[in-house]
Amino acid sequence: MKKPLKGIMLSQDLLDQILEYAKGMYPKEIMLLARGDRVGSYLYIDEVLSPPLQHNGSDFASINIFYTPFTPSIIGTIHSHPSGALMPSLQDLLSYMGRIMGIAAYPFEGKHDFAFFDRQGNVIPYYIGNKETAKNS
Numbered sequence: 001m002k003k004p005l006k007g008i009m010l011s012q013d014l015l016d017q018i019l020e021y022a023k024g025m026y027p028k029e030i031m032l033l034a035r036g037d038r039v040g041s042y043l044y045i046d047e048v049l050s051p052p053l054q055h056n057g058s059d060f061a062s063i064n065i066f067y068t069p070f071t072p073s074i075i076g077t078i079h080s081h082p083s084g085a086l087m088p089s090l091q092d093l094l095s096y097m098g099r100i101m102g103i104a105a106y107p108f109e110g111k112h113d114f115a116f117f118d119r120q121g122n123v124i125p126y127y128i129g130n131k132e133t134a135k136n137s
């Protein structure tokens, strides 16, 4: 029997990468695809990828990941909010793709500037750890 999902997990390195990328692109918005799979009781994010069509000024809806080299291992999207708002906009929810949506908010300093949301806009808890941590959970 499958254990109930406790949330999302990713490594500290990957979180740092995402935050540094968002910081480097500020005040532009970044858009990434999250690749991963279920490991133990978590959705584990292995890596993030740049979508082939990256529109600067980023109209979220203009990126259709289903027309990109799409694999089932793409579990969702991650983008940044240069405004600092750590919550999805209405547009974000209308153009929701995949199972999870990560948002990095200005000033991109640490874990408290990053969150995941489900299709309804509810926070999905996430944890920092490596794959072994997730496996043994």
Ligand SMILES: [Zn+2]
Residues within 6 Å of the ligand: 079, 080, 081, 088, 089, 092, 103
């Ligand atoms: Zn957004």
